[in-house]
Amino acid sequence: xxxxxxxxxxxxxxxxxxxxxxxxxxxxxxxxxxxxxxxxxxxxxxxxxxxxxxxxxxxxxxxxxxxxxxxxxxxxxxxxxxxxxxxxxxxxxxxxxxxxxxxxxxxxxxxxxxxxxxxxxxxxxxxxxxxxxxxxxxxxxxxxxxxxxxxxxxxxxxxxxxxxxxxxxxxxxxxxxxxxxxxxxxxxxxxxxxxxxxxxxxxxxxxxxxxxxxxxxxxxxxxxxxxxxxxxxxxxxxxxxxxxxxxxxxxxxxxxxxxxxxxxxxxxxxxxxxxxxxxxxxxxxxxxxxxxxxxxxxxxxxxxxxxxxxxxxxxxxxxxxxxxxxxxxxxxxxxxxxxxxxxxxxxxxxxxxxxxxxxxxxxxxxxxxxxxxxxxxxxxxxxxx
Amino acid sequence: xxxxxxxxxxxxxxxxxxxxxxxxxxxxxxxxxxxxxxxxxxxxxxxxxxxxxxxxxxxxxxxxxxxxxxxxxxxxxxxxxxxxxxxxxxxxxxxxxxxxxxxxxxxxxxxxxxxxxxxxxxxxxxxxxxxxxxxxxxxxxxxxxxxxxxxxxxxxxxxxxxxxxxxxxxxxxxxxxxxxxxxxxxxxxxxxxxxxxxxxxxxxxxxxxxxxxxxxxxxxxxxxxxxxxxxxxxxxxxxxxxxxxxxxxxxxxxxxxxxxxxxxxxxxxxxxxxxxxxxxxxxxxxxxxxxxxxxxxxxxxxxxxxxxxxxxxxxxxxxxxxxxxxxxxxxxxxxxxxxxxxxxxxxxxxxxxxxxxxxxxxxxxxxxxxxxxxxxxxxxxxxxx
Numbered sequence: 001x002x003x004x005x006x007x008x009x010x011x012x013x014x015x016x017x018x019x020x021x022x023x024x025x026x027x028x029x030x031x032x033x034x035x036x037x038x039x040x041x042x043x044x045x046x047x048x049x050x051x052x053x054x055x056x057x058x059x060x061x062x063x064x065x066x067x068x069x070x071x072x073x074x075x076x077x078x079x080x081x082x083x084x085x086x087x088x089x090x091x092x093x094x095x096x097x098x099x100x101x102x103x104x105x106x107x108x109x110x111x112x113x114x115x116x117x118x119x120x121x122x123x124x125x126x127x128x129x130x131x132x133x134x135x136x137x138x139x140x141x142x143x144x145x146x147x148x149x150x151x152x153x154x155x156x157x158x159x160x161x162x163x164x165x166x167x168x169x170x171x172x173x174x175x176x177x178x179x180x181x182x183x184x185x186x187x188x189x190x191x192x193x194x195x196x197x198x199x200x201x202x203x204x205x206x207x208x209x210x211x212x213x214x215x216x217x218x219x220x221x222x223x224x225x226x227x228x229x230x231x232x233x234x235x236x237x238x239x240x241x242x243x244x245x246x247x248x249x250x251x252x253x254x255x256x257x258x259x260x261x262x263x264x265x266x267x268x269x270x271x272x273x274x275x276x277x278x279x280x281x282x283x284x285x286x287x288x289x290x291x292x293x294x295x296x297x298x299x300x301x302x303x304x305x306x307x308x309x310x311x312x313x314x315x316x317x318x319x320x321x322x323x324x325x326x327x328x329x330x331x332x333x334x335x336x337x338x339x340x341x342x343x344x345x346x347x348x349x350x351x352x353x354x355x356x357x358x359x360x361x362x363x364x365x366x367x368x369x370x371x372x373x374x375x376x377x378x379x380x381x382x383x384x385x
Numbered sequence: 386x387x388x389x390x391x392x393x394x395x396x397x398x399x400x401x402x403x404x405x406x407x408x409x410x411x412x413x414x415x416x417x418x419x420x421x422x423x424x425x426x427x428x429x430x431x432x433x434x435x436x437x438x439x440x441x442x443x444x445x446x447x448x449x450x451x452x453x454x455x456x457x458x459x460x461x462x463x464x465x466x467x468x469x470x471x472x473x474x475x476x477x478x479x480x481x482x483x484x485x486x487x488x489x490x491x492x493x494x495x496x497x498x499x500x501x502x503x504x505x506x507x508x509x510x511x512x513x514x515x516x517x518x519x520x521x522x523x524x525x526x527x528x529x530x531x532x533x534x535x536x537x538x539x540x541x542x543x544x545x546x547x548x549x550x551x552x553x554x555x556x557x558x559x560x561x562x563x564x565x566x567x568x569x570x571x572x573x574x575x576x577x578x579x580x581x582x583x584x585x586x587x588x589x590x591x592x593x594x595x596x597x598x599x600x601x602x603x604x605x606x607x608x609x610x611x612x613x614x615x616x617x618x619x620x621x622x623x624x625x626x627x628x629x630x631x632x633x634x635x636x637x638x639x640x641x642x643x644x645x646x647x648x649x650x651x652x653x654x655x656x657x658x659x660x661x662x663x664x665x666x667x668x669x670x671x672x673x674x675x676x677x678x679x680x681x682x683x684x685x686x687x688x689x690x691x692x693x694x695x696x697x698x699x700x701x702x703x704x705x706x707x708x709x710x711x712x713x714x715x716x717x718x719x720x721x722x723x724x725x726x727x728x729x730x731x732x733x734x735x736x737x738x739x740x741x742x743x744x745x746x747x748x749x750x751x752x753x754x755x756x757x758x759x760x761x762x763x764x765x766x767x768x769x770x
Contacts, residue, residue, distance in 0.1 A: 028640030128640040188625040188648040189617060195649040196613045198642060199656075203606040205590055221588040228581045229614060232574060240573040246679065253677060255413030255513040257583060257669060261676065263573040264580040271584075284642060291646065292638060294631065323708075 008084050009076060010042040010067035010091050015107060020140055024102075030127040033116065037141050038107030039063050039099035042083060043091035045147075051380040052147040053089060054138065055079065055098040056155035056162035059230070059286045060278060062106035065098040066091075081361040088369035093377035094151065102137050103129045103286070105279035111210070112279050124210025124281055131158075131293045135165045139173065151380050152176040152373070156358035157325065158286070161293045164333070167312040168295055174312040176376050178369075181322055181358040183329035184303055184336070185294040190324065193233055194287040197226035201280045210281050219280045224271035226283055231270050236321035236354030296336075303336035310337075314344040315372050317365070319357035345372065393469050394461060395427040395452035395476050400492060405525050409487075415512040418501065422526050423492030424448045424484035427468060428476035430532075436765040437532040438474060439523065440464065440483040441540035441547035444615070444671045445663060447491035450483040451476075466746040473754035478762035479536065487522050488514045488671070490664035496595070497664050509595025509666055516543075516678045520550045524558065536765050537561040537758070541743035542710065543671070546678045549718070552697045553680055559697040561761050563754075566707055566743040568714035569688055569721070570679040575709065578618055579672040582611035586665045595666050604665045609656035611668060616655050621706035621739030681721075688721035695722075699729040700757050702750070704742035730757065 005011055017038045024032040040063050045052060055065050057078070066083035068076055083089045083096055100108040103126060111126040118125075142150070153163040153174050160182025167177040186194070201207060204222030208215050235243075244263035259265040299305035314337055318330035327348045337344040349365045351357040357365070390396055402423045409417040425448050430437060440450050442463070451468035453461055468474045468481055485493040488511060496511040503510075527535070538548040538559050545567025552562040571579070586592060589607030593600050617625075629648035644650040684690035699722055703715035712733045722729040734750045736742040742750070 028638075030640075185631060187622055188629040188631065188646070189620075189622040191631070191646050192613075192617045192625065192648050192652055195644075195646075195652055196610060196617070199606075199613065199653070200585065200610055202642070203610070221584075225581060225585055225588070225610065228577075228584065232577045232581070235574075237572055237574040240577065244573040246570060246573065246576070253413070255415075255677075257587070257673065259580075261573070261576050261580075263577050267577055267580055268584070288642065292640075 005068060005071075008086050009080065010084050012071070013040050013042065013064075013067040013069060015040050015063055015069070017107065018141065018144055020137070020144075022140065024133070024137055024140070026127055026133050027130045028128045032102070032109070032127065035102060035109035035137070036107075036113070037099050037102070037109070037137065039097055039141065040065065040067075040077075042066050042096040043094050045095035045145075046380065049146055049148065050151060051094050051377070052142075052145070052150050053094045053096045054142070054150050054153045054166075055083070055089070055096060056134075056138070056153065056159035057098065057101065058155070058157040058159045059290070060274070060283075061159070062104060063098050063100040063108070064106070066096070079359065081359070082366075082369065088366060088373050089154065090370075090373065090377065093380065094373075097141075097145065097147075099138065099141060101129075101134050103282055103289075105282040110279070111281035111285070112213070121213050123213060126281060126285065128288055129285060130289050131161045131165045132169065134162055134289070135169050138162070138166070139170060142173070149173050149175060152178055152376050154178040154180070155182070156180040157182055157355065158290055161290075165293075165295055167310045167314070168306055171309050171311040175379065176315065177312045178315045178317070178372070179330075179333065180317045181319055181325055181330075181355055182333075183325040184296060184333050186291055191291050193229060194291055197229050198284055198287055200225035200229070201283060207280060212280065218275070220275045223275035223278060223280050223283060224268075227274040227278075228267045228271040231267060233324045234355045236323065236352060238321060239353045239356075242352065303332070304339040307337050307340035307342055310340070310342055314342060316344060316346045317358075317368070318348045319351045319353070319355070320348060321352055322355045322357060324355040390453060390456075393471050394465065395469050397456070398425050398427065398449075398452040398454060398462075400425050400448055400454070402492065403526060403529055405522070405529075407525065409518065409522055409525070411512050411518050412515045413513045417487070417494070417512065420487060420494035420522070421492075421498070422484050422487070422494070422522065424482055424526065425450065425452075425462075427451050427481040428479050430480035430530075431765065434531055434533065435536060436479050436762070437527075437530070437535050438479045438481045439527070439535050439538045439551075440468070440474070440481060441519075441523070441538065441544035442483065442486065443540070443542040443544045444675070445659070445668075446544070447489060448483050448485040448493075449491070451481070464744065466744070467751075467754065473751060473758050474539065475755075475758065475762065478765065479758075482526070482530065482532075484523065484526060486514075486519050488667055488674075490667040495664070496666035496670070497598075506598050508598055511666060511670065513673055514670060515674050516546045516550045517554065519547055519674070520554050523547070523551070524555060527558070534558050534560060537563055537761050539563040539565070540567070541565040542567055542740065543675055546675075550678075550680055552695045552699070553691055556694050556696040560764065561700065562697045563700045563702070563757070564715070564718065565702045566704055566710055566715075566740055567718075568710040569681060569718050571676055576676050578614060579676055582614050583669055583672055585610035585614070586668060592665065597665065603660070605660045608660035608663060608665050608668060609653075612659040612663075613652045613656040616652060618709045619740045621708065621737060623706060624738050624741075627737065688717070689724040692722050692725040692727055695725070695727055699727060701729060701731045702743075702753070703733045704736045704738070704740070705733060706737055707740045707742060709740040
């Protein structure tokens with residue numbers, strides 16, 4: 001147990017859970033009669049409730065974005081590099097909220113929760129949820145927390161999609177939307193990779209059509225494969241090359257199918273670890289939410305029209321080597337915002353890490369993000385607008 | 386049954402098989418006591434045996450590169466667009482040979498052949514074969530066919546690796562090596578994709594450690610997944626986008642996990658078809674041969690040194706949207722050849738199809754390829770050099 005935590009950490013945090021008994025009408029037509037959301041908060045809400053920042057997580061993320069849940073934790077939350085005193089999302093200024101999304105497997109209602117109608121786990125019966133649904137549920141959470149308007153809503157990847165959807169669905173509840181390494185819709189290639197991941201899970205004989213809990217098993221190999229495919233798309237060819245190259249585990253080739261190259265060993269390890277800690281049904285739901293996301297679809301395919309009624313300001317950030325959601329995709333968002341006459345700042349950050357760059361504190365990224373958030377913080381001091 | 390075949394087709398062809406009883410010492414240390422190679426030929430060998438061209442196939446290719454094996458065939462051989470009278474590899478001038486590689490599943494000795502030592506199918510006991518081993522076996526085939534020197538050895542992708550290895554291992558037996566959409570070694574990302582494909586196959590419970598034949602089954606789902614992953618890497622993001630975009634199968638989303646998008650349906654179909662026609666153990670072997678390929682490794686990592694003793698001329702072709710083996714990788718080959726003082730022509734072809742572009746007859750590609758091969762043909766008329 002470490003005796004002290006880093007000085008720029010938000011420190012020890014305890015997740016909280018809120019119960020919602022107002023039914024949630026989902027985009028797919030189903031209704032969730034009640035649900036719970038688990039969340040963490042960092043920093044203090046000011047008297048005007050004008051300094052709240054919502055962090056939206058990506059595919060495999062959750063509510064534990066910063067700090068430590070226990071002195072025994074080996075690692076802090078998943079975005080600790082960006083959240084804390086003196087960090088881009090500075091908890092000396094902001095009251096930061098991060099929740100586990102509906103359908104998740106880290107404490108919010110999802111496939112591993114009890115379905116009140118059957119008394120059993122939801123499993124595959126948990127309804128398909130979309131980015132729009134998440135935003136609805138997050139708005140309910142904001143209501144309960146007394147946050148009428150977020151100073152900023154921030155997210156990377158799938159998290160950025162939520163920030164985007166918020167600015168469209170609740171124009172007067174978002175002052176700034178920060179959209180990092182994201183896209184306004186998946187390409188055919190993105191959907192194809194998701195489909196491979198889903199097929200890997202559903203064709204695992206331990207999947208049992210999603211009812212694997214009842215068989216006391218998990219589709220471990222399918223989930224492992226899904227994560228391996230995903231992981232490749234999160235890294236750039238160059239960063240993988242730098243990390244592993246063609247390094248072999250042993251000096252001479254074994255001429256067999258054991259993991260010969262370091263990259264094989266790494267991928268297997270990542271896949272294995274993930275498969276023991278993530279729910280297969282949640283993985284399916286999250287990838288489907290990605291596939292379906294397309295806010296322009298509600299506006300005859302016009303992204304510009306989608307942004308017309310937005311009242312927030314925008315910061316859009318992309319990374320040069322991100323081939324999952326490439327800079328071109330961010331530029332499309334920015335172009336549509338400009339056409340719609342919105343206030344948008346855009347930066348393509350030169351970083352070697354591929355899509356994962358949004359989680360890695362490179363200097364220009366950190367500086368730019370910090371400068372923007374300082375501006376947001378100054379506005380908060382002026383009170384809610 | 387079509388009454389006629391296209392005028393520029395090599396027409397009806399019958400595969401032939403040759404038996405080799407001279408043991409083949411494999412790079413991995415094992416010995417193949419005897420083996421068979423199946424091959425097809427198109428065009429006529431001239432009196433000086435100076436007009437022979439060897440076609441080397443890629444991962445899932447085989448000996449049937451051009452023409453039709455039966456009047457009932459719906460499609461011609463896999464490279465019919467490039468082989469035939471008046472085509473880049475013009476059978477009015479060349480005697481073209483294409484074989485199924487050792488370890489293959491289309492007629493040459495491989496996992497689905499009988500192991501003479503056990504009287505059973507080789508299955509997973511078939512030894513790992515490398516590009517170097519293939520080149521050795523192809524040299525034995527050339528001997529039997531009376532071909533001392535190939536006018537050209539041509540291949541795309543993994544086929545290009547064989548052409549490259551030939552020029553290094555048998556300098557005086559290759560006049561021209563044509564290396565299309567290839568690379569001198571895989572990157573970590575390439576290896577990673579291969580490892581996902583292999584893991585998909587080996588973790589299918591119907592794989593039975595490669596002895597699935599004995600259980601009267603095949604690891605269909607694993608092979609399907611492997612092909613789906615591979616297929617994504619063969620196409621460019623743009624070509625997938627053009628082909629499918631975000632087109633949905635039904636007008637409205639179903640909010641379920643059925644194939645909603647055209648690209649999902651397509652991938653599933655491709656994977657399914659492939660899994661019924663390809664051997665899982667062969668797929669493992671072929672991907673491993675790709676991983677291991679690195680001719681510079683025998684020369685202290687210097688590709689330039691590897692090419693020093695080459696006597697052939699080279700044509701290297703890459704495609705602008707190929708992200709599997711990008712133009713940069715071809716440029717590395719070309720740079721090393723130039724440093725080694727070799728005669729090399731290089732072209733990056735602007736084509737939208739990604740890695741698959743080497744199979745698709747776009748105008749500039751066809752013209753350039755044709756022009757080069759016409760030069761090779763003119764040399765043949767001057768006799769063997």
